[in-house]
Amino acid sequence: MSIPSKTNPFYSPIKGRGTANNLAGRFAITLVEVDENDENLALLETSSPKTEVRYERAKSIISRNNSPDVPFRQSINPYKGCEHGCIYCFARPTHAYLDLSPGLDFETRLVAKTNAAYLFEEELAHPNYRCQPIALGINTDAYQPIEKELKITRELLQIALAHHQPISLITKSTLILRDVDILAQMAEKKLVHVAISVTTLDNDLKRILEPRTASGTTRLKVIQTLREAGVPVSVLAAPVIPFINDHELEEIVAASAKVGAQSINYIMLRLPHEVATLFADWLQQHYPDRADHVLQRIMDMRGGKLYDSRFGKRMTGEGVFADLINQRFHVARRKYGLDGNRLSFLDCRQFKVPPKEGDQMPLF
Template structure:
């Protein structure tokens, strides 16, 4: 399936009815047969969200609340931990996740309502956590920009994680938020190899573009770092040192890493991806992943799910930390985002006088 992360569409685990789909058995296929296309167009439906701020209680992530403007992600990263969530909307976590997207078109209205409630307590909002807020769909929907405009108007702290070059469109808003101590950005940087990027993250920005994003954000005064996530044994783990060096030279100040996670349907999708692109090492990769997960493909235990365990995990951590110390990454604590500047949305409160 050209320009997509996976051609597979595994059964929705919440659906009791299973439908067999057309399969190319290799004998014949009419080039005009729409039952077996080589590529699929992206479909977008609008959702009127009831609420927009999600809360989080996991000790493994550094935020309490987040906003996701979109469900599904056109970036098509084969390893994406958010894929299983697409089953909640009666879609497959496979190809559907990349091609059947949901846009929360009233997201900004719901954000204004939430921030205006007397009970609302200002805490940093992480933007685009489950799926990327700067995926290609945002170019036309502009939901993320609307949210940032509201957060700036309310002087509300926000952090952004992305692997999309579109974030530079909003540099004016991000730089002003950063000037007031209200914004940080993390760029997901997984490889410097364009060929691997095309196979693993087909519709994301190229490594060169992501380094450009880091450079431009840094020059604009926006605190920026990288997340090397996921680290995949024998696929991109050899790049740890070179990737950190490139990010540092581009202006990154901080760096973290996350081990590959394979919950639910992702395991099937990832193993199929390995067999198609790296059949010579597929079994080796999966055996190493099991070694780092206590003999299982995935362990969801808090404290382990993001980093794993065992000797190989320790080696990755030591290499990563050593290179960070050498370069000066993470050399000081990052100041917390300010919450004391927060003000309710203008025009939303009743004038008492």
């Protein structure tokens, strides 16, 4: 895969959004292009877009995978799309399945699964269900801004607590602290792990890289607050981007240890499908002096391509630069005492099958 072409001049950055580019998804049949000679129309297409939420009655809620690269086999995503607007998000291409753009649509045209809690309890009660930890909010953040009003994630946690279903959460939002009451109760029963994603401690970079998220410093405070409540917390330094944030790796490890994180891991930048074009566009807008250099280094780690989907390689990359990042990370992790996984195991032995309609109530 060659380095994508230079950015379209009409795709000027939009404050509070990760991208202004609304490129067509890979399954699109009809393409709509703005006339480059009509500057007023082009600006109108990308000016101050509002967030729209579509409400969906999902058919199922627990997804399953067999990937050797991830430590879970079951997951739940209460939302499609994510208002956080992280330009690098590997989930952006999923919006193409909705006939929407993985670009601006992904962060402005969201889907909420309003019956998620009902389906969750129903699937836990299914005779074939076997309790395993469930990862909550993997494709898109379960605590993105619309969760504040909709509270779908909180409902899912309440059901998990009621039936002793173990949950692992990953987020970069302070909204998780709203649910510390539930999380603390689950932690007492070894039913929850939380991972906080810390991408950068540079707030200027954060504003353009992941615009509608909490600052790195605020995320460290979230870690500390959760730990003080007895909730097990790990950190994910992700993604590591060559010549953009890789120089912060040791600082993130040190800061995470200081606030009480119990373990830490990292993931190299991944650019599947449309994300490659979106990220290249972002580089040209914000770092034109080093854009080609960044993309070339990514290709050096991905066998000459911008993305390598092979298991065992897609999370870390390969080659000299990838090896250097790996060595730096492990040295820092040992130095700050995070080289061992000090998270307690998630206990599936306590699982209680939800009562089905028609079941007799216990006799007293």
